[in-house]
Amino acid sequence: MKSRSEKPTLTQVPIGSAARVVAVNGTNRIARRLMEMGVIPGVRLEVLKTAPFGDPIEVRVRGYNLAMRRSEADAIEVAV
Amino acid sequence: MHDAAQGSGFTIALAGNPNAGKTTLFNALTGLKQKVANYPGVTVERKQGSWRLPQGTSDLIDLPGLYSLDATSLDEQIAREVITGNVSGLARPDAVVAVVDATNLERNLYLVTQLFEFGIPVVVALTMIDVFEKQKHEIDTRKLERLLNVPVVRVNAKTGRGRDELAKKVIEVIRARPQVPHELNGGLADQPQHAKIFARYNFISNVVQETVRHNDKEDHRFSEKIDRVLTHKFFGLVILVGVLLLLFQAIFSWASLPMDLLDKGFGSLGDWLRAEMPAGVLTDLVVDGIVAGVGGVLVFLPQILLLFLFISLLEDTGYMARAAFLLDRLMSRVGLHGKAFLPLMSSFACAIPGIMATRTIESRRDRFATILIAPFMSCSARLPVYSLMIAAFFAGKTVFGFVSVGAVLMLAMYSLGIFVAIVVAFILKRTLLKAPPPPFLMELPPYRVPNFRTVFQNMLTRAWLFVKRAGTVILAISIILWALMYFPRDGKSDAFTHDNNVAESQTEVTPEGVTLTPESQQIQHSFAGKLGHTIEPAIRPLGFDWKIGVALIASFAAREVLVSTLSIIYNVGKDDDAQSQTLVQALHDAKRDDGRPAWTPLTGLTLMVFFVLAMQCMSTVAVVRRETNSWLWPIFMITYMTGLAYVAAMLTFQGGMLLGFG
Numbered sequence: 088m089k090s091r092s093e094k095p096t097l098t099q100v101p102i103g104s105a106a107r108v109v110a111v112n113g114t115n116r117i118a119r120r121l122m123e124m125g126v127i128p129g130v131r132l133e134v135l136k137t138a139p140f141g142d143p144i145e146v147r148v149r150g151y152n153l154a155m156r157r158s159e160a161d162a163i164e165v166a167v
Numbered sequence: 168m169h170d171a172a173q174g175s176g177f178t179i180a181l182a183g184n185p186n187a188g189k190t191t192l193f194n195a196l197t198g199l200k201q202k203v204a205n206y207p208g209v210t211v212e213r214k215q216g217s218w219r220l221p222q223g224t225s226d227l228i229d230l231p232g233l234y235s236l237d238a239t240s241l242d243e244q245i246a247r248e249v250i251t252g253n254v255s256g257l258a259r260p261d262a263v264v265a266v267v268d269a270t271n272l273e274r275n276l277y278l279v280t281q282l283f284e285f286g287i288p289v290v291v292a293l294t295m296i297d298v299f300e301k302q303k304h305e306i307d308t309r310k311l312e313r314l315l316n317v318p319v320v321r322v323n324a325k326t327g328r329g330r331d332e333l334a335k336k337v338i339e340v341i342r343a344r345p346q347v348p349h350e351l352n353g354g355l356a357d358q359p360q361h362a363k364i365f366a367r368y369n370f371i372s373n374v375v376q377e378t379v380r381h382n383d384k385e386d387h388r389f390s391e392k393i394d395r396v397l398t399h400k401f402f403g404l405v406i407l408v409g410v411l412l413l414l415f416q417a418i419f420s421w422a423s424l425p426m427d428l429l430d431k432g433f434g435s436l437g438d439w440l441r442a443e444m445p446a447g448v449l450t451d452l453v454v455d456g457i458v459a460g461v462g463g464v465l466v467f468l469p470q471i472l473l474l475f476l477f478i479s480l481l482e483d484t485g486y487m488a489r490a491a492f493l494l495d496r497l498m499s500r501v502g503l504h505g506k507a508f509l510p511l512m513s514s515f516a517c518a519i520p521g522i523m524a525t526r527t528i529e530s531r532r533d534r535f536a537t538i539l540i541a542p543f544m545s546c547s548a549r550l551p552v553y554s555l556m557i558a559a560f561f562a563g564k565t566v567f568g569f570v571s572v573g574a575v576l577m578l579a580m581y582s583l584g585i586f587v588a589i590v591v592a593f594i595l596k597r598t599l600l601k602a603p604p605p606p607f608l609m610e611l612p613p614y615r616v617p618n619f620r621t622v623f624q625n626m627l628t629r630a631w632l633f634v635k636r637a638g639t640v641i642l643a644i645s646i647i648l649w650a651l652m653y654f655p656r657d658g659k660s661d662a663f664t665h666d667n668n669v670a671e672s673q674t675e676v677t678p679e680g681v682t683l684t685p686e687s688q689q690i691q692h693s694f695a696g697k698l699g700h701t702i703e704p705a706i707r708p709l710g711f712d713w714k715i716g717v718a719l720i721a722s723f724a725a726r727e728v729l730v731s732t733l734s735i736i737y738n739v740g741k742d743d744d745a746q747s748q749t750l751v752q753a754l755h756d757a758k759r760d761d762g763r764p765a766w767t768p769l770t771g772l773t774l775m776v777f778f779v780l781a782m783q784c785m786s787t788v789a790v791v792r793r794e795t796n797s798w799l800w801p802i803f804m805i806t807y808m809t810g811l812a813y814v815a816a817m818l819t820f821q822g823g824m825l826l827g828f829g
Binding site for chain 1: 234237239270271272273274277360361364368391394400403404488492495496497603606607609610611612613
């Protein structure tokens, strides 16, 4: 996934750091779901933690906590 | 509905995000008078109640919890159809009450902006306002009303705050039909999907910026502090195991007392009916068919109540989402959702509540895959069968000098079930239920003290659904199985059901010199007995004779029936349990028609393997029928599971013979 575009995605954001969404890629279904949940360009995301087996991750967006798999997080292009 | 005469004739829909307090508000508005059914053709739950408005009562429809109305999921599709008036038997709602969680305003308002686009009158019910204010945030409700151009009512289901105002405002909007904000009106229709989403959130960001003053101190992250422990890489898992142990304890131990009482109660009811009713076929049908059959299923009610009490509590506190978060990685390896874990664990007690618990999984394919493998978990009904076989053929034996063979076998049976479940799930998700993995986006809601009324109502609703099943499908199957064992009647054995003492004198002596009670004579001459003979060639490769065949047929009603049927066939009294030494002795003494022993340790092991994998539980079949809304899936389930059981049992027996264990 990373090789497709060299731009950083949410998976590269270290735990405890925040980033701003630049674009939401991925299949139409995933992108739409993410955006409906409020993950749209310009919004600030904070990576809170990962689950015991490394996946999924928990982020804070628009004042609530959202869990997503790394495959979804990889669809979110960010600027740190 | 019931009081349509003095009703307002209005239909109101209740819409909101999951975790926004929608169910609690629904309960507060409608009280205990609720109707739960499925929408036609699908398994989405349809909850309806009546709500008293100033103009008389209205029908209040509780829509499924939604994040959006874009019709990508089944829930969203249904909600859309309800709002547009496209569900048969349901009037188009006159207004929608949008439940909005004040502590999560932006995302909650997204659904409201979509509702505006449907041109339906909307009233916003602002929930969690007490939590919001405790966190020292402020919201200007009047300004919010002005910007959204719809009434906004602060509600609190616990104190009843805002209930009357909400009713008043609903009537107002139905009359006045206020215009939706022009940013969202009209212009959006022709825009591409993504642009619409941007526009909605832009509108929301502006609204929130103008109406909410957030407290800068982030002490609202109370939930995150709890989460530091509960979703900790190590302690989180330890606590999860503890929670599951507690759940098991409840289902296995705490439920056993009321279950025994129910069992005895149905027994006494049967005895009483037998004494009071005139002897004959009708009495036999009522006592042995209906009371015994339906009673045998209703004894599971305490387990179901307890499991759903736990599930409701876990969901309402917010812990359920954390459990799914912790385990998603493990479950996704076999293609299942993290939320599949709890239904599967519950199935170790009983597959019925387990399958009913899959309702928390949104994706249909993930849910069906979970349902299809749930019965592989060794449930409590298999225990009597395992116990009997171990007591009869492996008692007192040890391996390595100290580990009992019984314990090893027990563990092996549980493991076999889990192993096959994993393999089947893996295959199903790549074939029949193949689909791109649905987006795993799960809100981790803040921890909350559960609303006990919601919890209890949820529990009772589930239990009622189960009882209704027992009253219909299970009743029918009970009667069929009873008839198979009861007919045709031969004159000789007619007396036994009426008076066992008289029957004693009518015993028959078999060629082997074993005396048979009329009960065992009857079973042998019945359709079931004939069926046992018919299937004997098919089960011979498994090492089973026709008598075991009869017990197998009977056990398709419920697994534990095997023990009582064997007792009847081998003539050791109906009420023997798995530990009974008489039954164990009878198994040792039993001979085939050619004089060879009917049972060997290998036969016992083969039978256990068969019971791990076969679909022998009519209640499960009935519940799968209900939960998948089709006969196709339960039939598929019976076929593939029993086929697997047959092959595995044959491999066990033939393999054992080759190795010389015959």
